[in-house]
Amino acid sequence: MTDQPDTYSAVAEVAYKRVRRSRWNRMKLGLSKAPPTAWFGMIVILLYIFCALFAPVLAPYGEAEIFPEAFATWSPEFIFGTDQIGRDILSRMIYGARNTVSIAVATTALAFLIGGTLGLAAAINMGWLDQLLSRLVDVLMAIPSLIFALVLLSIFGSTVTNLILIIAVLDSTRVFRLTRAVSLNVVVMDYVEAARLRGEGLGWIMRREILPNILPPLIAEFGLRFCFVFLTIAALSFLGVGIQPPTADWGSMVRENASLIMFAQYDIKAGLTPLLPAGAIALLTVAVNFVVDWFLQKTSGLRDEQ
Amino acid sequence: MSNKKTANNQSLLEIKDLKIEGFSDEFWHPIIKGIDVKLQRGEVMGLIGESGAGKSTLGLAAMGYTQPGCRITGGSILFDGQELIGMSEQRKRKLWGTRITYVAQSAAASFNPAHRLIKQATAAKIRAKISDEKSAKEDARELFKTLQLPEHNTIGDRYPHQVSGGQLQRVMTAMAMSPRPDLIIFDEPTTALDVTTQVEVLAAMKDIVKEFNTAAIYITHDLAVVAQMADFIKVLRYGEEVEQANTRVMLDAPEKEYTKSLWSVRSINKKEEKSDDIILSLKNINASYGGGIKVLDDVSINVSRGKTLAVVGESGSGKSTAARVITGLLPQQNGQILFNNIELSKTLRGRSKDQKRQIQMIYQMADTAMNPRQTVGEIIGRPLEFYLNLKANEKERRTIELLELIELDETFIDRLPGELSGGQKQRICIARAIAADPEVIICDEVTSALDQIVQEGILKLLMKLQKEMGITYIFITHDISTVKAISDEVVVMYQGEVVEQGLKSQIFSPPHPEYTELLLSSVPEMDPDWLSNLISSRN
Numbered sequence: 044m045t046d047q048p049d050t051y052s053a054v055a056e057v058a059y060k061r062v063r064r065s066r067w068n069r070m071k072l073g074l075s076k077a078p079p080t081a082w083f084g085m086i087v088i089l090l091y092i093f094c095a096l097f098a099p100v101l102a103p104y105g106e107a108e109i110f111p112e113a114f115a116t117w118s119p120e121f122i123f124g125t126d127q128i129g130r131d132i133l134s135r136m137i138y139g140a141r142n143t144v145s146i147a148v149a150t151t152a153l154a155f156l157i158g159g160t161l162g163l164a165a166a167i168n169m170g171w172l173d174q175l176l177s178r179l180v181d182v183l184m185a186i187p188s189l190i191f192a193l194v195l196l197s198i199f200g201s202t203v204t205n206l207i208l209i210i211a212v213l214d215s216t217r218v219f220r221l222t223r224a225v226s227l228n229v230v231v232m233d234y235v236e237a238a239r240l241r242g243e244g245l246g247w248i249m250r251r252e253i254l255p256n257i258l259p260p261l262i263a264e265f266g267l268r269f270c271f272v273f274l275t276i277a278a279l280s281f282l283g284v285g286i287q288p289p290t291a292d293w294g295s296m297v298r299e300n301a302s303l304i305m306f307a308q309y310d311i312k313a314g315l316t317p318l319l320p321a322g323a324i325a326l327l328t329v330a331v332n333f334v335v336d337w338f339l340q341k342t343s344g345l346r347d348e349q
Numbered sequence: 350m351s352n353k354k355t356a357n358n359q360s361l362l363e364i365k366d367l368k369i370e371g372f373s374d375e376f377w378h379p380i381i382k383g384i385d386v387k388l389q390r391g392e393v394m395g396l397i398g399e400s401g402a403g404k405s406t407l408g409l410a411a412m413g414y415t416q417p418g419c420r421i422t423g424g425s426i427l428f429d430g431q432e433l434i435g436m437s438e439q440r441k442r443k444l445w446g447t448r449i450t451y452v453a454q455s456a457a458a459s460f461n462p463a464h465r466l467i468k469q470a471t472a473a474k475i476r477a478k479i480s481d482e483k484s485a486k487e488d489a490r491e492l493f494k495t496l497q498l499p500e501h502n503t504i505g506d507r508y509p510h511q512v513s514g515g516q517l518q519r520v521m522t523a524m525a526m527s528p529r530p531d532l533i534i535f536d537e538p539t540t541a542l543d544v545t546t547q548v549e550v551l552a553a554m555k556d557i558v559k560e561f562n563t564a565a566i567y568i569t570h571d572l573a574v575v576a577q578m579a580d581f582i583k584v585l586r587y588g589e590e591v592e593q594a595n596t597r598v599m600l601d602a603p604e605k606e607y608t609k610s611l612w613s614v615r616s617i618n619k620k621e622e623k624s625d626d627i628i629l630s631l632k633n634i635n636a637s638y639g640g641g642i643k644v645l646d647d648v649s650i651n652v653s654r655g656k657t658l659a660v661v662g663e664s665g666s667g668k669s670t671a672a673r674v675i676t677g678l679l680p681q682q683n684g685q686i687l688f689n690n691i692e693l694s695k696t697l698r699g700r701s702k703d704q705k706r707q708i709q710m711i712y713q714m715a716d717t718a719m720n721p722r723q724t725v726g727e728i729i730g731r732p733l734e735f736y737l738n739l740k741a742n743e744k745e746r747r748t749i750e751l752l753e754l755i756e757l758d759e760t761f762i763d764r765l766p767g768e769l770s771g772g773q774k775q776r777i778c779i780a781r782a783i784a785a786d787p788e789v790i791i792c793d794e795v796t797s798a799l800d801q802i803v804q805e806g807i808l809k810l811l812m813k814l815q816k817e818m819g820i821t822y823i824f825i826t827h828d829i830s831t832v833k834a835i836s837d838e839v840v841v842m843y844q845g846e847v848v849e850q851g852l853k854s855q856i857f858s859p860p861h862p863e864y865t866e867l868l869l870s871s872v873p874e875m876d877p878d879w880l881s882n883l884i885s886s887r888n
Contacts (some may be wrong), residue, residue, distance in 0.1 A: 054757055232717045232720075233712045233714065233717045234719055236678065237712070237718060237781075239678075239697065240676055240677075240678070240697065240705065240709075240710060241705065241732060241735060241736075241785075242697075242705045242735070243735070251720075252720055255722035255723075256720070256721065256722055
């Protein structure tokens, strides 16, 4: 019977087999189809990373090097002028990329570690642990996070570690919500039950059975969360409780040079100076959003009609 | 009714050399490779074939519709003399829902939960201005009555969640009938129903098609069902026609080898064997979800070693709950479970790793039973590593052995579940269960989501494994023909209680308790007159 092509055989059943491609080829294929906005985003992000990594080489002067002339105008010597105590704006912009971006990345990563782990655990447990964590998160989310962060930073002091910890905890509430919600859809699957029946531990179920299946929305959320964290840090710095001088940071640079904007009617370049760090913040946020948009569209399977 | 629209010599639907392609992985793959269909008014065509054969695609194409990601690349579709390919969406919308209607497989997923049934059932008719709202509703109530829906005057005022699945399927048929269409496409309308409900729905559909002289395309993988409904049958495979013939001719003397193999599925019949060696026994089990209504009421079942125990019953009978209690997922309220004469802990946590290994489970939906991000090698390899401590080379060697045991080969080892067909997926799940080297395997409706020919393959495989390895099966199913095929002993369950337990021959020979009688008589047979005979005998 099995020799005849007309009859049934398990191996010959109709199944759609993917073309095997190496990771590298898949990446090339994906990139070649990326829209211009995604390319723009990726190039901008790469430039920021480049600046952050090679800040000491790129910057013409030191991060906290003070020159006699405060509020110097734009000139070949100080390309974007100097600030209120005579530090070179361009150099501080370049160092700012290093400080602000790395602190934001560290904070987001920590927020994901906390929120993601607890979210997964809550989804798998679906009992008292879920109730406890969810209500706790509700309480934290009920307090406006910027004001809450301000209060906590004034109590504990504005060190970089405190800044990272406090913002990470506050932002992890949102990560928790998302992780829990997407995991709940996966937890009810038979393969999770099968793993439980096999006797697998919580760690295995979290890492091997659930995590790979919820990764796409989490990665997208990582990008967006990074933007929010970045903006929060900038806002806190602008308010004076964020990253402390003399460390260069874009948020505090906006604050320190904000008064210059009033001189725009006499010298347009002086008016532009506080907008430069603000623009740097805005550009990175937009770039990350572009990339996240592209990634979401790619992974959600929502494709335009062919 | 509307015969005036066509001259008698012209077919209502004429599909010629239709070709459809689907887009995936950056290429267009052929789905339908040149199929002809000719359907006269009042005729019912049965369309059968395994999944991936293109049945549903062809059914939808008869409406001039293709699913997103598909395109028609050649041929013609003439409906009542009008060419549907290339017709504007607007003109097609005028045909859809009025002259051509569609009954989907899952009524529950196809109704809008926010609107009352009667509003949805009459919407197309009112939109097309065939009649005003009042007379449309009156007509719908009449149809509900014809379809033997209870409280036909008021049932339309309910919302979809307030009626049962079988009733919803009938409301959907009423919806499709309400504009008195020329053509109805039934896409597996009874697959999701219990046999006892299926009979009513089938009878209602058959009557109504006859009464209004409607042409229909009936898509299914259940041969016995198609035998009741269709005037002629077309068999599809790989997007091509295998053969087409009048129903009776086709049933009696199929020409092609493939069709014969489809027909032979129901011929498996395991010889029952008696055994007094009890491996697993449930004693007076009571169980409920969250302390509410009793789902299992004083259930006692004995399972013989190395034999197959079939647990039958319709949905809600508690058969899957019994499986959950045995595996420890749902702790029972009272009663005990003895495994090899040792009492098993109520909870999964209280059982040892070895006890967990001894009882394995295979699920109904192989799709959701395998992690889509793990390869076949990882899925089968995990129990080997977890229970038997096999490492690297040994594990791989055993995985390949298991793959060969389930009649696949080592080329499957790095495939993902998404790259397997339904039958192959279920085979991998079997391999995963076998990998643990268990004594008992619980099979929860393992074949009900599969095409008949694939079912046969799976059942044969399970029997072969039993013979070679002496495994005990607890086979949960609602399909009586499966029970006949593979079981030694049978338990009939109804509303959480055991109605009957005994050897297969005892259960299937009269006299039966009332419920068993109803269940047995509702199973469609491969005889075109079965349904009409049954209905007349029940009345």
